[in-house]
Amino acid sequence: xxxxxxxxxxxxxxxxxxxxxxxxxxxxxxxxxxxxxxxxxxxxxxxxxxxxxxxxxxxxx
Numbered sequence: 001x002x003x004x005x006x007x008x009x010x011x012x013x014x015x016x017x018x019x020x021x022x023x024x025x026x027x028x029x030x031x032x033x034x035x036x037x038x039x040x041x042x043x044x045x046x047x048x049x050x051x052x053x054x055x056x057x058x059x060x061x
Contacts, residue, residue: 008016016045019047020050020053021053023046024049024050024053
């Protein structure tokens, strides 16, 4: 959704994506080993992004 010459909907989605990338980057900065268990409690929208990011990451899992 947008008004003429503006892209409000795109801006909102870009902000959401940026927030999720920051959350994922913070997660990657946590020092843990393969012996550690990790429980991430996030809501469904963030979960969808984390599934994509972890599925495409060579750093973990």
